[in-house]
Amino acid sequence: MNQCTAVAFLPPPDHVIALAAPGHRPEPGHVLCELGEDHENHKVDADHAAMLWDEEGRYGGAVWVRWNTERAELVPLPWCSALDPWGEEACGLFAGHPSGHSWEVIDPTDEAITRVLAEQHPHLFPERREGGGG
Template identity: 65%
Template sequence: MNQCTTVAILPPPEHVLALPAPGHRPEAGHVLCEVGEGHHGDHSAMLWDEGGRPGSAVWVRWDGESVRLLPLPWCPDRDPRNADDACGLFAGHPSGHGWEVTDPTEEAVTWDLALWHPHLFR
């Protein structure tokens, strides 16, 4: 399944706005939902992980009205084809596991590169 392509533009948090030199306001950034397309509920993207401990990954979750930062535990499931590969999404995520979700942008770039540089894709 393809990855959800919903994007959110997030303003910098208030504590970040207090850090830069005067006249150098940080710009808003964007996040792309990492869950499989057609999911129900909030869109979600991981912002950072503080060491792989349970609840150490900080995710941004958003809907049409609100944005929240949440520490969420990792999904404990492993890819049945390769037990060394973990899901990469949060526990209780909607839709498929990380190994079942394909980033359509990455796939399009790979196809284009393969056309231009076939010797790199054997």
């Protein structure tokens, strides 16, 4: 499934502004939803979400921005504990996320860039060659 294309333009949080050096106010920035494109079809927890930073064990998760058309908030959320079917990759989303796990979500822009690069430089992408070998 493709990644959701929702974008939010957010001002820096008040605590970040308070910590900024005088005369160097932080700029607003954008975040991209990291969930699968169908997450808004879920009745519960349909907010868009983007990870801002990993708490490295402090909360056992990361700080995420969750938003919809009415509000945006920063929330610490634990990591999803699911492993991919091959047992090699943990889900990079929060516990209880709607839609697919991170390995099922494809960033269409990243995929398009990778496809062009693989066509122009196939030696750099042996996994994309016919047969998957190098």
